Amino acid sequence: MHGAKQHPADGHPGQWVLIAPESATDPPKTPDSEPLFTKLRNPSTGEATLYLFNSGAQQLFEVKAFHEEYRSWFIGQTVQQDGRLLFVTPMDPLFMILYYLIKANKEQQGKFQPLNQVVLDSEYPSCPLLLKCADVKQYIHHVTEEKEVDSQKFHKYSQEKTLKWLKKKVNQTVKALKSNNISVGERVHAATYISGKQITDTKEDYVRYAHGLISEYIPEDLSKELLKYLGLPELRSPAPEPPLKMPAQRHAKKK
Numbered sequence: 001m002h003g004a005k006q007h008p009a010d011g012h013p014g015q016w017v018l019i020a021p022e023s024a025t026d027p028p029k030t031p032d033s034e035p036l037f038t039k040l041r042n043p044s045t046g047e048a049t050l051y052l053f054n055s056g057a058q059q060l061f062e063v064k065a066f067h068e069e070y071r072s073w074f075i076g077q078t079v080q081q082d083g084r085l086l087f088v089t090p091m092d093p094l095f096m097i098l099y100y101l102i103k104a105n106k107e108q109q110g111k112f113q114p115l116n117q118v119v120l121d122s123e124y125p126s127c128p129l130l131l132k133c134a135d136v137k138q139y140i141h142h143v144t145e146e147k148e149v150d151s152q153k154f155h156k157y158s159q160e161k162t163l164k165w166l167k168k169k170v171n172q173t174v175k176a177l178k179s180n181n182i183s184v185g186e187r188v189h190a191a192t193y194i195s196g197k198q199i200t201d202t203k204e205d206y207v208r209y210a211h212g213l214i215s216e217y218i219p220e221d222l223s224k225e226l227l228k229y230l231g232l233p234e235l236r237s238p239a240p241e242p243p244l245k246m247p248a249q250r251h252a253k254k255k
Contacts, residue, residue: 029055048090100121104157115153
């Protein structure tokens with residue numbers, strides 16, 4: 001567990017209590033490359049969400065807050081009034097970049113562009129740091145078409161390659177769920193309002209559940225396309241069962 005200072009650019013100086021891997025809080029190699037908490041655009045909703053770049057912005061981390069009322073922390077000789085507990089987990093920066101690739105593809109009608117002209121956001125000045133994350137340049141081809149002109153690379157969004165990449169992500173998630181013996185059948189059926197006496201984990205249940213997890217990091221339209229690409233039918237709530245018929249009661253007529 002670590003105590004972390006918030007970057008003053010966010011306008012709320014202070015400190016938080018967080019659980020994070022060591023790689024998220026490694027000491028900076030240079031004074032200007034310390035870990036950075038900053039808000040970025042959520043790739044699924046487009047709303048402002050808190051993230052963490054480690055030293056030198058080599059890795060991106062997702063920040064989830066667990067909050068209870070009337071909770072505080074004792075840190076040294078002080079009381080931390082913000083009682084939230086932050087969970088910091090690694091996140092693939094391609095999900096964040098994908099949001100901007102899709103946006104640019106719509107606005108520029110499929111035009112090839114340098115990544116530094118695509119991953120820009122006037123509302124989120126830390127956005128270009130995504131391109132500094134390790135392996136982005138190596139793996140960007142999973143979601144884009146590329147071409148090189150005078151030693152400069154240009155990219156545009158490729159839905160076909162993206163769906164193929166997302167399918168691999170789904171399969172990796174399914175494998176992780178199974179290896180950790182996580183049961184998903186009841187969760188899938190509960191989320192879709194399907195009732196039954198006995199629920200077992202089917203292959204479709206695992207794929208559908210993994211699709212739901214991945215969908216938290218991609219736009220809704222792409223989530224629907226991925227559902228089709230995975231060969232999963234879109235679930236609909238079943239029609240309510242008719243009420244049980246009660247046997248008609250015969251009443252003797254009073255004479």
